Amino acid sequence: MIDNVIKGIVYFITLVLIQVLVLNNIHFLRLATPFLYLYFIVKLPVGTSSVNTTFLSFLIGMIIDLFSNTPGMHAAACTFAGFSRQAMIKLYMGKDLAEGLSPSFRTFGYGGFFRYAVTFVILHHATLFLIESLTLFDPLFLVIRIVASVVVTTLLLCIVESFNIESQKSGE
Numbered sequence: 001m002i003d004n005v006i007k008g009i010v011y012f013i014t015l016v017l018i019q020v021l022v023l024n025n026i027h028f029l030r031l032a033t034p035f036l037y038l039y040f041i042v043k044l045p046v047g048t049s050s051v052n053t054t055f056l057s058f059l060i061g062m063i064i065d066l067f068s069n070t071p072g073m074h075a076a077a078c079t080f081a082g083f084s085r086q087a088m089i090k091l092y093m094g095k096d097l098a099e100g101l102s103p104s105f106r107t108f109g110y111g112g113f114f115r116y117a118v119t120f121v122i123l124h125h126a127t128l129f130l131i132e133s134l135t136l137f138d139p140l141f142l143v144i145r146i147v148a149s150v151v152v153t154t155l156l157l158c159i160v161e162s163f164n165i166e167s168q169k170s171g172e
Contacts, residue, residue, distance in 0.1 A: 004045065004100075012060065015040050020067040032148035034156045035124070037064055041082050042120055042157060047099035050086055057082025070132075077128035084123055092116050105161055114158065121153050122146075 019037040027033050041057050061078030065071060089097070092115050093108060105113050125146050133142055 008040075008044075011040050011043065016060065016063055016067075019064060024068055028148065028152060031145050032152040034152045035121075035149070036153070036156055036160065038078075038081075038121060038124060038153065039157055039160055041078065041085065042117055043102055043104075044085070045099075046089060046093075046097045046101045046103065050083065053082045053085055054079055057085075073128055073131045076131055077124045080127050081120055081124040085120065088116055088119050092119075104164065113161065114154075117157050117161075118150070118154050121150050121157070125149050125153070 015037045019035065023034050023036055037060055040060055041053070044053055044056065057078040058075050061075035062072075064074040064078075068074065089103070092112055101107050103113060103116060107113075108116060129142060129146050129149070136142070
């Protein structure tokens with residue numbers, strides 16, 4: 001239990017620092033921005049209460065907002081995605097998952113984890129970019145930005161997951 005809390009705090013701090021110091025400054029062709037901090041929410045253990053998931057999602061989004069000068073946009077997008085997370089897990093993995101199981105390639109399978117991550121990232125990015133634009137003035141550019149950022153973020157999440165030694169252990 002304590003190990004999971006410490007691991008969660010380390011994930012939280014590390015991902016926020018990487019996002020704020022490095023990834024917020026990367027914009028591929030002014031279209032795609034990777035949002036690695038979503039890995040924290042994606043990796044929350046199965047069975048985490050909806051209230052805790054929503055609160056932690058809001059918290060990480062608010063901290064990213066504070067450092068990125070984006071008033072509430074990440075907090076709103078993370079809160080919505082975090083609120084929808086449990087339904088996505090039940091949709092893709094069914095209801096018979098063990099409590100405390102952390103989503104990974106090993107526990108969900110490659111296809112299951114990929115579908116879960118892509119759906120989560122699409123919900124987050126669509127919400128974030130719709131809030132950011134506050135208009136449908138140029139819907140094609142908006143869709144291109146969402147798709148490009150979803151591809152880059154999902155690719156980054158899967159790369160980090162493939163190197164995550166904790167998820168590869170057989171004793172998880």
